[in-house]
Amino acid sequence: MVKLEQEVERRRRLGLESATRKALIASSYRLARPEVYDSLQDAALAPEFLAVAEYSASPGADLKGLLQRLETVSEEKRIYRVPVFSAPFCQALLEELEHFEQSDMPKGRPNTMNNYGVLLHELGLDEPLVTPLRERFLQPLMALLYPDCGGGQLDSHRAFVVKYALGQDLELGCHYDNAELTLNVALGKVFTGGTLYFGGFFQAPTALTEPLEVEHVVGQGILHRGGQLHGARPLATGERWNLVIWLRASSVRNRLCPMCCRKPDLVDDEGFGDGFTREEPATVDVCALT
């Protein structure tokens, strides 16, 4: 019980520290590419992504029609690929992130596994970029692809950029995400290695079978269920920056926490917290283990 209280306290502190960094960045960070902070424009997105989102939101759209417009990486693992950002936007975002990384601003770590990278909400990029991307584009798409995992009930996210470079983080161990669904977009730069690998669904008996290797393509995103076991092979050369958006549906996670597989006992937190809510949105079934 003492341990649990300590962990609750640690998390509460993390939330406050993050809010403090965000406030400091908002008041004193000088932007390199201010256009990245403009509210999300269609021109920032790849035409294929716009087409897929438009189709998904149209009346009568169905999974079959959607799959004709997306690349299926693995039908069995339900992993898909789609170009997400236009090349100029990708470049501008990368420049902004690199400029921030080189600044003396305080930086939170993206998650418990990566030591290098940036939390997008601390940079003030949730409101103009990530929230509209989730609400306007990812939600209709995910509703068709993963209706059983809360794809149609996404209501928060945790977005961060992971950076791999020689002398810094090189690889990422096998894990599942604290998310119902994940979008992972390769932003650049030039690199070899770093391939993603995907095993089975966590806790499923087949979880440790031969993994599927998935190459990064700059500008393109990989869509997968958060519970699909995955990791990243070691970087061989260059620098790799990927935008990872952990998409959350409180209607799913309020019933069963994806990390501990128990009904969550909630405490207050800052911002989106860990994506749980106290008020129940419309209900859906939890993601079935496959």
Ligand SMILES: O=C(O)CCC(=O)C(=O)O
């Ligand atoms: O290195 C990558 O691109 C994968 C990152 C990832 O899986 C994560 O941060 O959850």
Ligand SMILES: [Fe+2]
């Ligand atoms: Fe992950």
